[in-house]
Amino acid sequence: MRDPAFVVDAMLGKLVKWLRILGCDVLSVSELGDSDEDLLRAARAGRTLITSDQSLFQRAWREGIRARYIAGADVIDALALLSKTEPIPLRIDTSKTRCPECNTELIELPVEKAHGVPKEVLRKHLWIYLCKSCKKTYWLGSHYLKMLRVLIQAKKRRSTGVNNLNS
Ligand SMILES: [Zn+2]
Structure with a gap:
């Protein structure tokens, strides 16, 4: 099966790294340009757009592009929310x-x-x-253990529910 594929906007840089660690195929502004059009082009080619920009999110939806809106920069919240609807594993498979x-x-x-x-x-x-x-x-140094803790918290929040995801 193909890895889950996303394109993520500039405001969510930390999330980009996390999704890659979890095995997702993620394009971000460092590989693309920083314009909305660049992000949308990558999304039209088959990636789910993840953005914290309301107007970009709405534009994507008007065009029928699969998109997820993340309101804040909190990685734990973002992972908890996204993993409810996207095939993002909350575990590290090296x-x-x-x-x-x-x-x-x-x-x-x-x-x-x-x-x-x-x-x-x-x-x-x-x-x-x-x-x-x-x-x-x-x-897999000491940082790895910190990452596992973040994932445990994300799993807890996923099951207790957070609600700033519009879809
Ligand atoms: Zn590299």
Whole structure:
């Protein structure tokens, strides 16, 4: 199955990184231009538009483009809301994770083959994750535990209900 595909506006940069970590194929202003037209063009090509701009959201709907409106910048709320209607898994599957910076799929690399990774990481990890495109490396460090906590909170909010999503 194809990864869930989105195009996300400039106000929701943190959400872009999160969706990529969760395995979604996400275009944002860094890959596109910053104009509404650029975002809409990507959405017309088969992506769901996620925006915090009311007028852009309404324009998308008038044109029959699939769109979701996110009112605030709170990532936990956004993930809770979006996962109700979109195929966004609230768990990290490293075989699906994409580079948060550039949206490219990551490859798993034995740590001894990694270049430029701190010694501490070499000692503690068997695998790291490399972006084939921008060459950034990632590993499941202390940040990973913080991310798991965010996802647990998002799951709780999804089941208790939040209501600033218009669809
Ligand atoms: Zn990358």
